[in-house]
Amino acid sequence: MGVQTFDDALLEFLGRRHDAFEAISAVEICHKAGIDNISIDLMYGLPGQTLLMQKYDLEAAVSLDVQHISSYCLSYEKGTPIEKLRRQGRVAVADDDTCAQMYTQMYCHLEDAGFEHYEISNFAIPRYRSHHNSSYWSGTKYLGLGAGAHSYNGRSRQWNIQNLDLYMDGVEKGKTSYKIEHLTERDRYNEMLMLRLRTSEGIDLSALPAAERDRIISDSHRLVDSRGLVLENGRLKIPQEKMFVSNNIISALFI
Incomplete structure (x- = not known):
């Protein structure tokens, strides 16, 4: 369910057709209908959004007793209305430091509330991970x-x-x-890195063909040494505190 934020002013700015009350009501309707597997989407790094505003969003989301939360940093995709506003200087774009602080606040708050941080942008109560997304x-x-x-x-x-x-x-x-x-073989290798290193499980090296395993081990040494990656029980992972810059880490391993 695309909530995005519980701030009505931000929802209006984003061009959403609902307000916070309608989002909350929709979740409550699902509960009353006996649905016990509810997922909502949030966004952070929104124009003008502060850490306190994001904290309110997280608190509101947890209070709804949902089982799954996806939370994404706003991106300015070419051709979208908000990207046009950014080019015109009409949007207060959140800086990287603020977005990184929001990311840390997000996973700390949701983990304290009992959610598992199982993918860079996804959190679930135990046993409620998204099987659909996990298959990708x-x-x-x-x-x-x-x-x-x-x-x-x-x-x-x-x-x-x-x-x-x-x-x-x-x-x-x-x-x-x-x-x-x-x-191509290169496409498949790079895609495997990009998708699996975004998850909390990382890459199970023992499950890879020997050639791929040897390549990853060789290429990842310097990143392991700098703590950009960790090797635990045969799995190569990105530490949680480094997930916000995971794209930089993963791209360094591309062939």
């Missing part, structure tokens, strides 16, 4: 059915056309249209 991070193969659905077989990914009428017409004629991206 672990490289599990999957088949997507329907218009716009994505599939992955370990060596390539494909996605069906999004237009429902064209998709249905293709199915009836036995000519379903899709696009495919073939992944």
Whole structure:
């Protein structure tokens, strides 16, 4: 459920169609309906957001008795309205230090509330991790059915056309249209690093082919020495306090 924040002014600025009351009411409706597996999304690093404002968001989220929380730092994607405002100088962009402090506050607060920090942006009460997302991070193969659905077989990914009428017409004629991206060995290796090192489990070196295992061990030595990475019980991980800069650490291992 896309809550984003419980601050109405920030929600309005982000162009969201709901306010905090509606977000809280939606969660309460789910509880009353007997749904006991509720996930909400939050954002931090929002324009004008302070550490105190973020703390309020975290407290409000925990008070709703949800089982899963995803929390993402705001990014300014090219072509979006907020990115246009940033280019025009009309947005007070949060600096890296503030975002890093918010990240630390986030995982400390949620862990104190009983959530497991199992992926850079994801937190769950024990036994309520997202199986759907976890399958992506672990490289599990999957088949997507329907218009716009994505599939992955370990060596390539494909996605069906999004237009429902064209998709249905293709199915009836036995000519379903899709696009495919073939992944090179380099693509697969770098993707494995990028996805698995974002998780609390990291990479199980014993489960890798010998060539990949030797390469990672060789390339990661200097990062282990500088504590950018840790090696524990045969697993290579990024320490929690370094997760906010994980992209820099992971990209240093790319081939």
